[in-house]
Amino acid sequence: MKKLIYDTYSVMWRELKHWLDQKVRILVTIFQPLIWLALMGNVMSKLTDNPFSRQAFGGANYLSFMTPGIIVMTSLFGGIFGGISVVWDRRWGYLHKMLASPISRTAIPLGKMLATAIQGTFQSLIIIIIATLFGVEFSTGIPGIITIILLAACFNFTMAGLSIAIASRIKTMEVLTAVINFLTMPLMFSSSAMFPIQVMPDWLATIARFNPITYVVNPLRTLVISGWEMGDLIKGFLYITFLALSMLFIARHEFNRSIA
Amino acid sequence: MKVIEVKDLAKTYYSPFGNIEAVKGISFEVEEGEIFGFLGPNGAGKSTTIMMLTTLLKPTRGTAKILGYDIVHQPNQVRQLIGYVSQDLTVDDTLTGWENMYLQGRFYHLPKEVIKERAEELLKLLKIYDRAKDKAETYSGGMRKKLDIAMGLIHRPKILFLDEPTLGLDVQTRQDIWEYVQKIRKENKMTIFLTTHYMEEADSLCDRIAIIDKGEIKALDTPKNLKNSIGGDLIFLTIEDNSTEKLERFIKRIKSLDPVKNVSSKDSKCNIVASNAESLIPVIFSIAFEIDINITSITMKKPSLDDVYLAYTGREFRDEDGSREDSMRMRRLLRRTR
Numbered sequence: 001m002k003k004l005i006y007d008t009y010s011v012m013w014r015e016l017k018h019w020l021d022q023k024v025r026i027l028v029t030i031f032q033p034l035i036w037l038a039l040m041g042n043v044m045s046k047l048t049d050n051p052f053s054r055q056a057f058g059g060a061n062y063l064s065f066m067t068p069g070i071i072v073m074t075s076l077f078g079g080i081f082g083g084i085s086v087v088w089d090r091r092w093g094y095l096h097k098m099l100a101s102p103i104s105r106t107a108i109p110l111g112k113m114l115a116t117a118i119q120g121t122f123q124s125l126i127i128i129i130i131a132t133l134f135g136v137e138f139s140t141g142i143p144g145i146i147t148i149i150l151l152a153a154c155f156n157f158t159m160a161g162l163s164i165a166i167a168s169r170i171k172t173m174e175v176l177t178a179v180i181n182f183l184t185m186p187l188m189f190s191s192s193a194m195f196p197i198q199v200m201p202d203w204l205a206t207i208a209r210f211n212p213i214t215y216v217v218n219p220l221r222t223l224v225i226s227g228w229e230m231g232d233l234i235k236g237f238l239y240i241t242f243l244a245l246s247m248l249f250i251a252r253h254e255f256n257r258s259i260a
Numbered sequence: 261m262k263v264i265e266v267k268d269l270a271k272t273y274y275s276p277f278g279n280i281e282a283v284k285g286i287s288f289e290v291e292e293g294e295i296f297g298f299l300g301p302n303g304a305g306k307s308t309t310i311m312m313l314t315t316l317l318k319p320t321r322g323t324a325k326i327l328g329y330d331i332v333h334q335p336n337q338v339r340q341l342i343g344y345v346s347q348d349l350t351v352d353d354t355l356t357g358w359e360n361m362y363l364q365g366r367f368y369h370l371p372k373e374v375i376k377e378r379a380e381e382l383l384k385l386l387k388i389y390d391r392a393k394d395k396a397e398t399y400s401g402g403m404r405k406k407l408d409i410a411m412g413l414i415h416r417p418k419i420l421f422l423d424e425p426t427l428g429l430d431v432q433t434r435q436d437i438w439e440y441v442q443k444i445r446k447e448n449k450m451t452i453f454l455t456t457h458y459m460e461e462a463d464s465l466c467d468r469i470a471i472i473d474k475g476e477i478k479a480l481d482t483p484k485n486l487k488n489s490i491g492g493d494l495i496f497l498t499i500e501d502n503s504t505e506k507l508e509r510f511i512k513r514i515k516s517l518d519p520v521k522n523v524s525s526k527d528s529k530c531n532i533v534a535s536n537a538e539s540l541i542p543v544i545f546s547i548a549f550e551i552d553i554n555i556t557s558i559t560m561k562k563p564s565l566d567d568v569y570l571a572y573t574g575r576e577f578r579d580e581d582g583s584r585e586d587s588m589r590m591r592r593l594l595r596r597t598r
Contacts, residue, residue, distance in 0.1 A: 014363055096348075097344070097411075101364075
């Protein structure tokens with residue numbers, strides 16, 4: 001166990017070094033939510049002008065509604081590309097260098113997933129700061145914001161696990177990027193991240209009810225708009241934890257299978 | 261003491277397009293402190309063997325023991341004792357030389373002070389210490405390879421596996437690398453398992469050499485014995501062609517000489533295999549003078565590993581397409597950017 005933690009830190013340290021090295025990538029993570037909030041928020045703000053639709057959006061303006069959606073979307077995108085480093089490491093032979101050493105095999109996927117989650121924490125924080133500047137009020141205050149960030153990081157971790165599991169099977173960069181893009185867009189737009197389920201056509205609403213992203217967005221939205229509704233929150237929290245743990249297990253299994 | 265014991269080790273890659281028997285049941289042993297060379301063309305099974313011995317690949321059949329530990333059942337004990345420098349350049353370009361060493365030390369669970377001390381020592385020895393705080397992406401190809409090798413040495417392995425360590429490097433860098441590796445080897449009584457394309461390298465460095473071709477070991481001995489095993493020295497003659505009858509008489513006379521083992525001739529060329537060729541040359545000249553034929557050129561050659569290789573695999577080593585392909589790959593590796 002001590003060895004696992006030590007090795008996980010080694011892998012994570014390397015991934016974070018890579019991340020900090022990419023200044024442009026960090027800039028993009030700042031500007032992307034800015035663009036989303038400024039553009040989408042302004043274009044769509046008319047949506048919540050009439051009382052009926054305002055009710056569908058949970059009594060909030062569109063920006064408040066969308067902020068949790070953007071946090072989840074950013075986590076999804078950040079996380080789902082976490083597996084790419086596995087493909088790079090394999091291609092350049094660095095993976096073999098790690099595997100020839102006595103490093104714990106679980107530490108490799110776990111360290112990469114944690115590094116992605118830490119990046120996600122940073123991204124969520126930026127989105128929240130920008131949203132606050134745009135006038136979004138978080139009804140649960142600072143403790144709520146911390147909870148939001150933690151839940152988003154958990155989701156990020158989960159998606160990184162999914163990505164590593166896929167990258168363990170698909171070993172070329174081109175195919176992996178294609179598969180990831182194929183997954184993310186439909187996942188995103190068939191969830192309640194951008195629009196409330198109430199305004200969706202029936203077929204889409206049905207898909208959205210089964211979409212895991214809906215279950216992640218909902219507790220975050222509760223924290224932003226409605227406050228501490230413990231029943232919803234605990235359900236959401238349990239769901240995300242379950243998702244994260246099972247994905248860690250799957251990623252570990254797939255990764256170990258690919259190196260055997 | 262035997263540090264590597266390989267018994268009937270085999271690896272087959274299964275694929276829907278037909279199975280490839282990369283290694284077909286090889287057996288050999290390596291003694292402590294030896295430099296053991298694996299020599300063979302591309303696709304001969306060298307890297308597959310190294311990957312099995314370094315626990316990166318599971319053998320399809322057979323066993324191997326590294327310092328008594330089984331590579332399949334006790335991989336973690338094996339990993340702690342061996343160092344592996346792959347044929348790919350596996351330094352992390354976005355990290356500095358020092359960070360690369362630090363991370364590598366962590367992979368082997370060394371305390372920070374030990375890493376620091378050994379990294380400094382190794383980087384100084386390999387003459388990249390003054391660049392240790394620069395990112396590896398700014399290094400030249402030779403420097404990166406030196407860093408790669410330094411990384412493989414940080415935990416003081418008992419056995420160092422070097423897979424084509426000097427591929428595509430210039431002569432000076434190659435010599436440097438070998439000088440330092442030899443120094444470390446002597447200080448730590450390290451065993452080296454080496455695969456290489458460079459005949460001269462294998463010849464001058466290795467205590468014993470295994471010639472591997474198509475997944476099988478064709479010959480295994482000291483470079484000297486291998487060279488002796490193909491018969492002796494070579495003499496190449498070119499004769500001014502004046503009469504076939506005279507030429508036949510000449511060849512017959514040469515064949516009857518005691519040290520001569522074999523003579524083959526084609527047109528005006530004549531190849532002689534003999535022991536102690538130096539003292540044979542004057543005799544050849546006097547016979548030529550007697551029979552009255554003109555020798556226009558004469559070359560004497562001590563057998564090289566190239567000739568040994570040719571004799572055992574039926575292929576000329578340098579004619580392999582591989583060398584070109586390899587240098588292309590090397591260039592690709594060096595050009596890479598993240």
